[in-house]
Amino acid sequence: MSAKPHLLIVEDDPVARRNLQHVLEKDGEYQVVAASGGQEALELLSVRSFELVLTDLRMEKVDGMEVLAEVKQNHPDTEVIMLTAFASVDSAIEAMKRGAFHYIAKPYKIGEVRAQVANALDKARLKKEIKQLKQEASARDGVGSIVGKHPRIQQLIRTVAQIAPTDCNVLIMGETGTGKELFARALHQASYRAERRFVAFNCAAFAEQLLVSELFGHEKGSFTGATATKPGLFEAADGGTVFLDEIGDMPMAMQVKLLRVIQEKVVTRVGGTEPIPVDVRIVAATNRDLKQLVEQNHFRSDLFYRLNVVCLELPPLREHPDDIPLLANHFLHKHAGKQDKDISDIPREIMEALAVHRFPGNVRELENLIERGVTLGGDSLNLADLPEEVRKAAASGGNGGAQRPPTLEERERDYIKQILNQTGGNKTRSAEILGIDRVSLWRKIKKFGLED
Ligand SMILES: Nc1ncnc2c1ncn2[C@@H]1O[C@H](COP(=O)(O)OP(=O)(O)OP(=O)(O)O)[C@@H](O)[C@H]1O
Ligand SMILES: [Mg+2]
Structure with missing residues (x-):
């Protein structure tokens, strides 16, 4: 049996309040809490959640509109019904424009109250179900976009699913093109943060000063060119995930600031003094050996341990060559679909060539190669359209031996x-x-x- 829906009645007239509470509690279907005014309602809303709020419109100090605004702002799953005297039907209609479910004119008929409450709760339940379904679907999409049957890839997928619901920071290590960003996005998609932003940021792409202001934002006039106040990426990603790519290239001075974000969950804009709270999950990626950077004093060890709560080590493609056919087919469908071409299989000689290639650029190289084949090919993939080094390896008998001795x-x-x-x-x-x-x-x- 599911829990009883929680209702909040907000009514400053004690007689009306008790009547309403009595009507709604009578059948024992609902858990009802009553507040004697808007202020008390806001306090209750800040500590517990309700499926439905029934609020009087006209009240002293904090009125029904303010209660409605608070609910819409901070409790999107809660429905609101306005209770209003005939004289204020106009403002009741205004309330509906601002997101109230319905209004009930006073004096109300008990039957109408019951019906509207039931309708509003139906809507709330439906919204909740849709939200859950969406979350489940996006969790599947996220991890579902990762292709690979090799045990190491399968284990990584399981780990992503396990850690996604937690808030722990994650470090992703792997050579170029092994799927670091793909895994980071999958992690975000599978987490409760999925509806908020995923912000990717490449730490190697900016000069230090710019890096600081991009990540932390700046106040107007804090340096030449800062003509307006600009929030940084951490603020933009509030509630979501920040993907810090090439973290090994982050300058030491920045590392201290990042540590503060992790430990204190605040940022201070350049030229600013106020710490601004941020709630982000940090996923960092690197293709360098971070431990070694720590030993060489190029990376702070305290930051390393903070980021490295869970580490995903993505194998280079040459260590899971059995996945090449699977990935190749995946990319064929992806790009044939995009380019609206009717190519559905990969000729054997191409598969053989792919099987012996070393793929220094890993999965990305394989994807580029298939994409290029689709672009150049008419209604099929042609060996001739593959890059020369791949064709050569195939020509040497399929084991690549003549081209390259094994490592x-x-x-x-x-x-x-x-x-x-x-x-x-x-x-x-x-x-x-x-x-x-x-x-x-x-x-x-x-x-x-x-x-x-
Ligand atoms: N296991 C996989 N399944 C499906 N697609 C993959 C997989 N691994 C990588 N890809 C695809 O390969 C491409 C490169 O992946 P991604 O950009 O995540 O790599 P990266 O490790 O971030 O590379 P870099 O270090 O160069 O930034 C992307 O298009 C990604 O979708
Ligand atoms: Mg990347």
Whole structure:
């Protein structure tokens, strides 16, 4: 059974108030709280939530319009019904324009009150359901846009879903083009912040002075050129997520300010003195080794630990090559759709070429390559439209051997795979043969995605 809806009655006439409360409480369907005036109503609204507020229009000091304004501003899920004497029907209509659900003229008929209350609660419930459905859908969309069946990608997707509802800061590490921004957006989409803004900011793209004023804003006249007061990105993203890309390039002086945002949840504009409260989740990304930057004193260790509450390490594409066909098809549909072309499959020789390419630009490189193939191809993808280095690798027999000897890591992966096959997946035996302990083997198995 769901909880009873909470109603707030705001009425300064004690007799009318008690009558109304009695009518609504009689059947035990609602939890009713009564306030003797607008001021008390605002106080109640600030500490608890109601599905519906019934408020008298004309009251001393704080009137019904002010109660309505407060509800619409800070409690968008709450409906409002105005109670009004015949003389003030005009202002009741004005109230409806400002978002009241309905008005009831005094003296009211009990039946009408009941009916309007039921209608307003239906609407509130419906709104809530739609909101929930939207949130669920966007959570699915967010994580749903990530493609990959490799265990490491699957694990990352699970982690995103787990941490999305929390407010913890997240650090995303990965080479260029591995999907750092995609994961950051997915995290935002899957969080309760999804309806607020996701603001991406590249810390490497600005000179220090500009960086400060972009992020924290500035007051009018605080420096030459500051002709107007401008709120910074943190303020713009209030309630949402700030994605700080290339965090490793953030100057030391800025790092202190960022730490303050995290610890105290306030920003101070350049040239300003007032701290302004901000509520943001920070997702930082880097393709550099932040730990090493900390050791070299280029990055504050306290900030590092604050950002690194959860770390998502995105593998380079060469470490999950099994996902190449899946990703390639995903991008084919995406770009064929965008360009309105009827290309639905990838010829085998192209798949083979992709399978042996190293992809130093990772997933982005693969996407660009498919997009280009779609643009240049008529009604099919052609090997001839692939970049030369990819075609060459394919021409050398499909294993890329003639073009490029395998790296140490690839050799290591293959050898571990071979031994695991030999021992039928027995980890103790495999570790013995490989001359390493079981924990190291287990780590490598995870790293190379050899769990299966
Ligand atoms: N697992 C994935 N599934 C689907 N699309 C992906 C995946 N990984 C990356 N992409 C796509 O590849 C492109 C590059 O990803 P993104 O911009 O997130 O990478 P990045 O790590 O931020 O790169 P950079 O370091 O260069 O900024 C985007 O179009 C993104 O949608
Ligand atoms: Mg990026």
